[in-house]
Amino acid sequence: MTVVFGIFLLTLLLITAVAIVRTKNLFVAVMLMGIASLLIAANFFLLDAADVALTEAAVGAGISTVLFLGTLALTTERERAPTSRKILSFAVVSAAALVVIYATFDKPRFGSPDAPTQTHVAPWYLDKTREFIDIPNVVTAVLGSFRGYDTLGEVFVVFAAGIGVLFLLAGAPGGGKRPAPPGSDVGLSRHLIPRVVGRLLIPFILLFGLYVQFHGEYGPGGGFQAGAIVAAAIVLYALLEGEEKALQVIPRRVLLGLSAGGAILYGGVGVAGMLLGGNFLDYSVLADDPVKGQQTGILLIEAGVGLTVTGVLLSIFHAFAARGRQA
Amino acid sequence: MNILGIYYYWVFAILLMIGFYVVIAKLNLIKKLIGLSLFQAAVFLLYITMGNVEGASAPIYGFGAETFSNPLPQVLILTAIVVGISTTALGLGIVVRIKEEYDSVEEHEIQEMDRR
Known part of the structure; x- marks a missing residue:
């Protein structure tokens, strides 16, 4: 049950993150950021980190959203510029992603009590x-x-x-x-x-x-x-x-x-x-x-x-x- | 349980890289700060994932649990979240000042004005 719930929350998180990148409306991006924070907080709760979940929910979904909205009110709500050097950035990011994903195969099994962190x-x-x-x-x-x-x-x-x-x-x-x-x-x-x-x-x-x-x-x-x-x-x-x-x-x-x-x-x-x-x-x-x-x-x-x-x-x-x- | 573990690590990697992409490819300064927050959130997720122990509970005594997840990553991330919002606020403050001086929050326009 936890597995299903975890995969569900993480998938929602990824979808939200992609939507944040794609939208040109900064107001929408800030709201989606609040949703992402809430999803992360729920994930922390699943991972036994109740204290951290509480902090992320109050800070990420609450205070941070208010500050970003305050900035939008003082500046602009629309992103004017086109994405710069799209292909180059995408290539760099993809290469880095492959390296990080390759590194995950060497990580100790998730939840293992014998992992170096735990001992x-x-x-x-x-x-x-x-x-x-x-x-x-x-x-x-x-x-x-x-x-x-x-x-x-x-x-x-x-x-x-x-x-x-x-x-x-x-x-x-x-x-x-x-x-x-x-x-x-x-x-x-x-x-x-x-x-x-x-x-x-x-x-x-x-x-x-x-x-x-x-x-x-x-x-x-x-x-x-x-x-x-x-x-x-x-x-x-x-x-x-x-x-x-x-x-x-x-x-x-x-x-x-x-x-x-x-x-x-x-x-x-x-x-x-x-x-x-x-x-x-x-x-x-x-x-x-x-x-x-x-x-x-x-x-x-x-x-x-x-x-x-x-x-x-x-x-x-x-x-x-x-x-x-x-x- | 292993599928979820690999998936957690991959979500971390992809989320990290989405944040990185926003920081380097987007020219709007507010969008860059949003990307930085995503990047930060991915790191938080990695730490908490690594501290989790199978079948354990939150590290609080007195609720009948025998095994506990690792409290140390939780402490580090708890403080990091609050420090993160403070530094983000500082960044937003700088963005507001830039808007007042240059009347723009787009990086290429600001650089053009500086060149003149």
């Missing part, structure tokens, strides 16, 4: 999570504690990308920011059905975001997913009620504070470990009992991750939206 560090992580950290979700344990350095780096990359977008787009081209004239058609507020359904959904999306954040140690979830979900809820609010209202709820300065504050909280937990006599990002010294310390540390850094991701994604969204109003 290296993974058993150690699965084994020691109970002893050192004692939380059920091994993905969260590896993300937060065993590979905490990686995650710290990722958080800083997200933060840096957010700052980069603000540098590019926050400066107004023609001087000060013009607010939308009052009473004008902002957002989707004139449309009855999106407004009613959206207002009903937003509190539950926020609640789900908080659940995903704080339940990340026990089930699929954590800061990255929760940050994307909360940001998606506020983006929905901005689409329904107009961007100004969303900025009244969470002003730009607060968003910047969230982005920086989350990264600082993460780094601060690391430094606190050093001050208490451990290594950087060693949570064991944070409490009397090393296991309790690990759990406290993971809870704190996940909160930091969630704050930064929410802040950065919303800052980026508002930067694009404000640009559209000035144009």
Whole structure:
């Protein structure tokens, strides 16, 4: 049954990808990209990666689509140019595809427990999570504690990308920011059905975001997913009620504070470990009992991750939206 | 199970190459970024496929499962997805600025304007 379902999803994915290449309408391409993300998320779920599926669904199908649509509104919806050097590109790509497909014959059997990937560090992580950290979700344990350095780096990359977008787009081209004239058609507020359904959904999306954040140690979830979900809820609010209202709820300065504050909280937990006599990002010294310390540390850094991701994604969204109003 | 395995790897290869083709053959900058996202998605798919263990369940204790899939690729890809959207947003920001300066998002038109 899984085999049939997997082949079905993958075939749909390939069809979607081909359609994305062929369409000249960028709006259609972006929508198809959202569908492709959802199909990939379903695939991740089939492959036992619940955490990743949750992230891909929230980020790929939600936030990414909104950002691409924002860009289309500021630029163009149609692709004018003809495809360049079609035959040469196709030849290069086909040759590369043959090499990659040839390489797949040397890969270990799909799902094999004896593959090198499965026998290296993974058993150690699965084994020691109970002893050192004692939380059920091994993905969260590896993300937060065993590979905490990686995650710290990722958080800083997200933060840096957010700052980069603000540098590019926050400066107004023609001087000060013009607010939308009052009473004008902002957002989707004139449309009855999106407004009613959206207002009903937003509190539950926020609640789900908080659940995903704080339940990340026990089930699929954590800061990255929760940050994307909360940001998606506020983006929905901005689409329904107009961007100004969303900025009244969470002003730009607060968003910047969230982005920086989350990264600082993460780094601060690391430094606190050093001050208490451990290594950087060693949570064991944070409490009397090393296991309790690990759990406290993971809870704190996940909160930091969630704050930064929410802040950065919303800052980026508002930067694009404000640009559209000035144009 | 083996058919599905080979199929997963091939879908990865084809998806990767579709993304690559869009990046090199299409001249529209937004389309190029869409292609880059497809390329990225293919890599994600490969990692998660490699981490899967037959008959295992998601690496979360307490639901009665005995064997678990590999948590490490999942961690890497989870963070990569969020970093990916941030870098894509940066790329889109650059596209918006290019549109404002050159009034075009087509690569050949921009290069022509630069030559003059």
